[in-house]
Amino acid sequence: xxxxxxxxxxxxxxxxxxxxxxxxxxxxxxxxxxxxxxxxxxxxxxxxxxxxxxxxxxxxxxxxxxxxxxxxxxxxxxxxxxxxxxxxxxxxxxxxxxxxxxxxxxxxxxxxxxxxxxxxxxxxxxxxxxxxxxxxxxxxxxxxxxxxxxxxxxxxxxxxxxxxxxxxxxxxxxxxxxxxxxxxxxxxxxxxxxxxxxxxxxxxxxxxxxxxxxxxxxxxxxxxxxxxxxxxxxxxxxxxxxxxxxxxxxxxxxxx
Numbered sequence: 001x002x003x004x005x006x007x008x009x010x011x012x013x014x015x016x017x018x019x020x021x022x023x024x025x026x027x028x029x030x031x032x033x034x035x036x037x038x039x040x041x042x043x044x045x046x047x048x049x050x051x052x053x054x055x056x057x058x059x060x061x062x063x064x065x066x067x068x069x070x071x072x073x074x075x076x077x078x079x080x081x082x083x084x085x086x087x088x089x090x091x092x093x094x095x096x097x098x099x100x101x102x103x104x105x106x107x108x109x110x111x112x113x114x115x116x117x118x119x120x121x122x123x124x125x126x127x128x129x130x131x132x133x134x135x136x137x138x139x140x141x142x143x144x145x146x147x148x149x150x151x152x153x154x155x156x157x158x159x160x161x162x163x164x165x166x167x168x169x170x171x172x173x174x175x176x177x178x179x180x181x182x183x184x185x186x187x188x189x190x191x192x193x194x195x196x197x198x199x200x201x202x203x204x205x206x207x208x209x210x211x212x213x214x215x216x217x218x219x220x221x222x223x224x225x226x227x228x229x230x231x232x233x234x235x236x237x238x239x240x241x242x243x244x245x246x247x248x249x250x251x252x253x254x255x256x
Contacts, residue, residue: 003018004030012047012050012193015034017033024056024060026061026063026113034091039090049195051189057103057104059103060101085140098119099121100188101121101188102128111147115142122171123182124167128167138160151175179191199232199251201256212224237256
Protein backbone atom coordinates (compact mmCIF):
# COMPACT_ATOMS: atom_id res chain seq x y z
CA UNK A 1 0.00 0.00 0.00
CA UNK A 2 1.36 3.39 -1.00
CA UNK A 3 2.11 5.79 1.82
CA UNK A 4 1.46 8.81 -0.42
CA UNK A 5 -1.67 9.18 -2.54
CA UNK A 6 -2.24 11.58 -5.43
CA UNK A 7 -5.60 12.93 -6.57
CA UNK A 8 -5.55 14.64 -9.95
CA UNK A 9 -8.06 17.42 -10.61
CA UNK A 10 -7.26 19.27 -13.84
CA UNK A 11 -5.03 22.18 -12.81
CA UNK A 12 -4.90 21.18 -9.12
CA UNK A 13 -3.50 18.02 -7.55
CA UNK A 14 -3.87 16.81 -3.98
CA UNK A 15 -0.87 14.97 -2.50
CA UNK A 16 -1.87 13.13 0.67
CA UNK A 17 0.42 11.37 3.15
CA UNK A 18 -1.32 8.10 4.02
CA UNK A 19 0.38 6.65 7.08
CA UNK A 20 -2.01 7.47 9.94
CA UNK A 21 -0.90 4.39 11.89
CA UNK A 22 2.51 6.14 12.28
CA UNK A 23 1.00 9.62 12.65
CA UNK A 24 2.12 10.26 9.07
CA UNK A 25 5.74 10.29 10.23
CA UNK A 26 8.56 10.73 7.75
CA UNK A 27 9.77 7.19 7.32
CA UNK A 28 11.43 5.89 4.17
CA UNK A 29 8.18 4.98 2.33
CA UNK A 30 6.68 8.43 3.00
CA UNK A 31 9.84 10.28 1.94
CA UNK A 32 10.11 8.20 -1.23
CA UNK A 33 6.42 8.71 -2.01
CA UNK A 34 6.65 12.48 -1.53
CA UNK A 35 9.76 12.62 -3.73
CA UNK A 36 7.98 10.73 -6.49
CA UNK A 37 4.91 12.95 -6.18
CA UNK A 38 6.97 16.15 -6.29
CA UNK A 39 8.90 14.91 -9.33
CA UNK A 40 5.68 13.94 -11.11
CA UNK A 41 3.84 17.20 -10.50
CA UNK A 42 6.77 19.28 -11.71
CA UNK A 43 6.48 17.65 -15.13
CA UNK A 44 2.74 18.24 -15.58
CA UNK A 45 2.24 21.40 -17.62
CA UNK A 46 -1.47 21.65 -16.79
CA UNK A 47 -0.94 21.64 -13.02
CA UNK A 48 -0.77 25.03 -11.35
CA UNK A 49 -1.28 24.24 -7.68
CA UNK A 50 -0.76 21.30 -5.31
CA UNK A 51 -2.43 20.79 -1.92
CA UNK A 52 -0.29 18.81 0.52
CA UNK A 53 -2.28 17.16 3.30
CA UNK A 54 -2.56 13.85 5.14
CA UNK A 55 -5.02 11.24 6.38
CA UNK A 56 -6.26 10.67 9.91
CA UNK A 57 -7.18 13.27 12.51
CA UNK A 58 -4.17 13.14 14.84
CA UNK A 59 -1.32 14.53 12.77
CA UNK A 60 -0.43 16.26 9.55
CA UNK A 61 3.04 14.82 10.13
CA UNK A 62 4.51 14.09 13.55
CA UNK A 63 8.08 14.40 12.26
CA UNK A 64 10.72 11.74 11.76
CA UNK A 65 9.76 8.11 12.25
CA UNK A 66 11.84 7.65 15.39
CA UNK A 67 11.09 3.93 15.61
CA UNK A 68 12.60 3.46 12.17
CA UNK A 69 15.45 5.86 12.93
CA UNK A 70 16.37 4.06 16.16
CA UNK A 71 17.44 0.96 14.25
CA UNK A 72 19.62 2.81 11.73
CA UNK A 73 23.43 2.89 11.98
CA UNK A 74 25.05 6.28 11.50
CA UNK A 75 25.75 5.86 7.79
CA UNK A 76 22.09 5.02 7.12
CA UNK A 77 20.98 8.03 9.16
CA UNK A 78 23.12 10.30 6.99
CA UNK A 79 21.80 8.61 3.84
CA UNK A 80 18.21 9.06 5.01
CA UNK A 81 18.73 12.73 5.95
CA UNK A 82 20.20 13.32 2.48
CA UNK A 83 17.09 11.79 0.87
CA UNK A 84 14.85 13.79 3.22
CA UNK A 85 16.56 17.05 2.29
CA UNK A 86 16.36 16.25 -1.40
CA UNK A 87 12.60 15.68 -1.12
CA UNK A 88 12.10 18.88 0.88
CA UNK A 89 14.12 20.91 -1.60
CA UNK A 90 12.21 19.46 -4.55
CA UNK A 91 8.94 20.68 -3.04
CA UNK A 92 10.36 24.06 -2.00
CA UNK A 93 11.88 24.64 -5.46
CA UNK A 94 8.92 23.26 -7.41
CA UNK A 95 7.70 25.33 -10.37
CA UNK A 96 4.19 24.75 -9.02
CA UNK A 97 2.49 26.49 -6.10
CA UNK A 98 2.20 24.19 -3.08
CA UNK A 99 -0.33 24.77 -0.30
CA UNK A 100 0.01 22.91 2.99
CA UNK A 101 -3.27 21.92 4.68
CA UNK A 102 -2.23 21.29 8.29
CA UNK A 103 -3.96 19.65 11.23
CA UNK A 104 -3.04 18.00 14.51
CA UNK A 105 0.64 17.41 15.21
CA UNK A 106 2.92 19.23 12.81
CA UNK A 107 6.22 18.75 14.57
CA UNK A 108 9.90 18.48 13.73
CA UNK A 109 10.24 17.25 10.18
CA UNK A 110 6.49 17.71 9.79
CA UNK A 111 6.82 21.46 10.31
CA UNK A 112 9.92 21.51 8.12
CA UNK A 113 7.84 19.85 5.40
CA UNK A 114 5.10 22.44 5.85
CA UNK A 115 7.70 25.23 5.58
CA UNK A 116 8.58 23.94 2.11
CA UNK A 117 5.11 24.82 0.86
CA UNK A 118 4.36 28.31 -0.47
CA UNK A 119 1.19 28.87 1.54
CA UNK A 120 -0.19 27.16 4.65
CA UNK A 121 -3.71 26.72 5.98
CA UNK A 122 -4.29 25.16 9.41
CA UNK A 123 -7.27 24.11 11.45
CA UNK A 124 -7.78 25.03 15.09
CA UNK A 125 -6.35 21.80 16.51
CA UNK A 126 -2.95 22.16 14.86
CA UNK A 127 0.16 22.04 17.04
CA UNK A 128 3.41 23.20 15.46
CA UNK A 129 6.96 23.03 16.76
CA UNK A 130 10.60 22.11 16.19
CA UNK A 131 11.53 20.07 19.29
CA UNK A 132 14.77 18.59 17.91
CA UNK A 133 17.15 20.21 20.43
CA UNK A 134 15.35 18.29 23.15
CA UNK A 135 16.21 15.08 21.31
CA UNK A 136 19.91 15.81 21.02
CA UNK A 137 19.84 17.01 17.40
CA UNK A 138 18.67 20.11 15.55
CA UNK A 139 16.19 20.76 12.75
CA UNK A 140 18.13 19.25 9.88
CA UNK A 141 15.70 19.39 6.96
CA UNK A 142 15.67 23.14 6.43
CA UNK A 143 14.03 24.30 9.66
CA UNK A 144 16.93 26.49 10.82
CA UNK A 145 16.98 28.22 7.42
CA UNK A 146 13.36 28.44 6.29
CA UNK A 147 11.74 29.43 9.58
CA UNK A 148 13.96 32.53 10.16
CA UNK A 149 13.32 33.64 6.60
CA UNK A 150 9.60 33.33 7.21
CA UNK A 151 9.14 34.88 10.66
CA UNK A 152 12.46 36.59 11.47
CA UNK A 153 15.59 35.44 13.25
CA UNK A 154 14.66 36.30 16.86
CA UNK A 155 11.28 34.59 16.77
CA UNK A 156 12.71 31.56 14.97
CA UNK A 157 15.51 31.25 17.53
CA UNK A 158 12.97 31.28 20.36
CA UNK A 159 10.94 28.45 18.81
CA UNK A 160 13.97 26.37 17.82
CA UNK A 161 16.13 26.85 20.92
CA UNK A 162 13.28 26.23 23.37
CA UNK A 163 11.45 23.57 21.35
CA UNK A 164 8.21 25.45 22.12
CA UNK A 165 5.00 24.23 20.52
CA UNK A 166 2.44 26.73 19.29
CA UNK A 167 -1.21 26.48 18.34
CA UNK A 168 -3.17 27.90 15.43
CA UNK A 169 -3.67 31.42 16.77
CA UNK A 170 0.02 31.94 17.56
CA UNK A 171 1.02 30.39 14.24
CA UNK A 172 -1.22 32.86 12.43
CA UNK A 173 0.05 35.79 14.50
CA UNK A 174 3.68 34.90 13.83
CA UNK A 175 3.08 34.28 10.13
CA UNK A 176 3.87 30.56 10.17
CA UNK A 177 0.47 29.93 8.58
CA UNK A 178 -1.51 32.17 6.23
CA UNK A 179 -5.01 31.18 7.28
CA UNK A 180 -6.83 29.27 10.02
CA UNK A 181 -10.12 27.52 9.23
CA UNK A 182 -12.36 24.88 10.78
CA UNK A 183 -12.09 22.83 7.59
CA UNK A 184 -8.47 23.31 6.59
CA UNK A 185 -8.70 21.17 3.46
CA UNK A 186 -11.75 23.05 2.16
CA UNK A 187 -10.04 26.36 2.90
CA UNK A 188 -6.88 25.20 1.14
CA UNK A 189 -8.98 24.10 -1.84
CA UNK A 190 -10.59 27.54 -2.03
CA UNK A 191 -7.17 29.17 -1.88
CA UNK A 192 -5.88 26.80 -4.57
CA UNK A 193 -8.83 27.70 -6.80
CA UNK A 194 -7.80 31.36 -6.57
CA UNK A 195 -4.20 30.47 -7.41
CA UNK A 196 -5.35 28.41 -10.40
CA UNK A 197 -6.91 31.50 -11.98
CA UNK A 198 -3.38 32.66 -12.77
CA UNK A 199 -1.49 31.67 -15.90
CA UNK A 200 0.84 28.69 -15.30
CA UNK A 201 4.00 30.38 -16.59
CA UNK A 202 3.15 33.57 -14.71
CA UNK A 203 2.70 31.65 -11.46
CA UNK A 204 6.04 29.91 -11.89
CA UNK A 205 7.88 33.11 -12.72
CA UNK A 206 6.23 35.09 -9.91
CA UNK A 207 7.31 32.40 -7.45
CA UNK A 208 10.85 32.46 -8.89
CA UNK A 209 10.95 36.25 -8.64
CA UNK A 210 10.03 36.17 -4.96
CA UNK A 211 12.23 33.24 -3.97
CA UNK A 212 15.27 34.39 -5.93
CA UNK A 213 15.07 38.07 -5.10
CA UNK A 214 13.99 38.46 -1.49
CA UNK A 215 17.54 38.47 -0.03
CA UNK A 216 19.12 40.60 -2.77
CA UNK A 217 19.58 44.34 -2.44
CA UNK A 218 16.89 46.32 -4.25
CA UNK A 219 18.74 46.99 -7.49
CA UNK A 220 19.73 43.35 -7.95
CA UNK A 221 16.26 42.23 -6.91
CA UNK A 222 14.64 44.43 -9.53
CA UNK A 223 16.97 43.03 -12.20
CA UNK A 224 16.01 39.52 -11.15
CA UNK A 225 12.31 40.44 -11.24
CA UNK A 226 12.73 41.81 -14.76
CA UNK A 227 14.44 38.62 -15.90
CA UNK A 228 11.50 36.60 -14.59
CA UNK A 229 9.02 39.01 -16.20
CA UNK A 230 10.76 38.74 -19.56
CA UNK A 231 9.99 35.02 -19.64
CA UNK A 232 6.26 35.83 -19.77
CA UNK A 233 6.44 38.34 -22.63
CA UNK A 234 6.61 35.92 -25.61
CA UNK A 235 3.95 33.56 -24.21
CA UNK A 236 0.57 32.89 -25.76
CA UNK A 237 -0.93 33.12 -22.28
CA UNK A 238 0.05 36.80 -22.05
CA UNK A 239 -1.81 37.51 -25.28
CA UNK A 240 -4.77 35.45 -24.08
CA UNK A 241 -4.87 37.52 -20.90
CA UNK A 242 -5.07 40.72 -22.95
CA UNK A 243 -7.77 39.30 -25.21
CA UNK A 244 -9.83 38.08 -22.28
CA UNK A 245 -9.59 41.46 -20.56
CA UNK A 246 -10.73 43.27 -23.71
CA UNK A 247 -13.55 40.79 -24.30
CA UNK A 248 -14.64 40.82 -20.65
CA UNK A 249 -14.41 37.04 -20.23
CA UNK A 250 -12.35 34.63 -18.12
CA UNK A 251 -9.03 33.77 -19.77
CA UNK A 252 -8.26 30.26 -20.91
CA UNK A 253 -4.60 29.65 -20.10
CA UNK A 254 -2.67 26.72 -21.56
CA UNK A 255 0.80 27.24 -20.15
CA UNK A 256 2.14 28.24 -23.55
